[in-house]
Amino acid sequence: MSTESTLRADIVEVGRRMYARGYTASNDGNISVRLGADRLLMTPKSVCKGFMTPEMMCITDLEGKKLQGERDPSSEMLMHLEVYRQRADVQAVVHAHPPTATGFAVAGIPLDRAVLAEVLTTLGSIPIAAYATPSTRELPEAVRQYIKAHDGMLLANHGALTVGGDLYSAYYKMETVEHFAKISLVARLLGRENLISRQEVERLQGLRGTYGIKAPAPICADDAAESSSDDPARCQVVQAPSSPGSRLVPDSAPPARDRAAGPAAAGEEIRLTYAELSALIEDAIRNLG
Numbered sequence: 001m002s003t004e005s006t007l008r009a010d011i012v013e014v015g016r017r018m019y020a021r022g023y024t025a026s027n028d029g030n031i032s033v034r035l036g037a038d039r040l041l042m043t044p045k046s047v048c049k050g051f052m053t054p055e056m057m058c059i060t061d062l063e064g065k066k067l068q069g070e071r072d073p074s075s076e077m078l079m080h081l082e083v084y085r086q087r088a089d090v091q092a093v094v095h096a097h098p099p100t101a102t103g104f105a106v107a108g109i110p111l112d113r114a115v116l117a118e119v120l121t122t123l124g125s126i127p128i129a130a131y132a133t134p135s136t137r138e139l140p141e142a143v144r145q146y147i148k149a150h151d152g153m154l155l156a157n158h159g160a161l162t163v164g165g166d167l168y169s170a171y172y173k174m175e176t177v178e179h180f181a182k183i184s185l186v187a188r189l190l191g192r193e194n195l196i197s198r199q200e201v202e203r204l205q206g207l208r209g210t211y212g213i214k215a216p217a218p219i220c221a222d223d224a225a226e227s228s229s230d231d232p233a234r235c236q237v238v239q240a241p242s243s244p245g246s247r248l249v250p251d252s253a254p255p256a257r258d259r260a261a262g263p264a265a266a267g268e269e270i271r272l273t274y275a276e277l278s279a280l281i282e283d284a285i286r287n288l289g
């Protein structure tokens with residue numbers, strides 16, 4: 001069991017790393033850890049996470065009442081409290097705005113495709129919690145939808161949230177989320193994203209025990225993935241096509257450059273340059289003759 005002074009120092013160090021890596025700007029982000037059974041140690045409101053000192057931290061109870069500290073606790077405290085309420089196994093919560101992952105959160109694109117074995121074994125899929133006004137009671141509501149089944153999620157038009165069995169584990173998951181987002185972005189810019197087959201995904205899930213990784217929830221069966229109820233998620237939706245005998249499934253979508261040049265579907269808007277339009281008209285006139 002870590003002592004309080006060690007945990008204070010760890011929060012300072014994790015805050016410094018988040019700021020140094022550009023996961024937060026200005027006073028963004030917040031960090032908390034469990035301090036025994038009924039208290040939390042939390043970053044204070046309105047401080048830059050890159051320049052914190054151990055004595056700045058607040059101690060609260062599990063209802064959010066401040067027990068110790070000169071400053072007020074984080075403005076996102078309600079979101080942290082909800083995570084600890086829903087997940088007895090979670091010891092630490094990290095929230096930041098890493099730019100690439102937050103870009104996916106702004107675009108409304110979840111990081112749920114089966115493309116990286118490491119991510120599938122550690123985090124599984126990374127969904128997007130619905131947009132909620134920061135620091136209001138809406139945000140814990142949005143997080144509740146996914147927190148039982150996920151250790152990492154994007155927050156729509158806001159940022160990312162990760163949790164773990166200790167502070168460094170929660171922080172490293174934030175690194176994984178941002179790293180995964182960067183790799184996904186590059187693959188999509190390159191125009192091709194081969195997927196890991198569902199059979200291989202299931203095999204990777206089975207290996208979690210070998211690596212000592214505790215997953216919050218299994219990957220949903222195909223049919224469960226289709227349901228979109230308001231109930232909190234109990235399993236993880238992963239985009240992994242079934243392809244018995246294959247570990248990788250080639251991207252079925254044509255590369256972006258081919259799509260641009262390929263025939264447009266009926267009713268689809270297309271854009272032409274003036275020269276292209278002129279050439280088409282000249283061609284049509286020639287064919288008339």
Ligand SMILES: [Zn+2]
Pocket residue numbers: 028029076095096097134158159
């Ligand atoms: Zn935030």
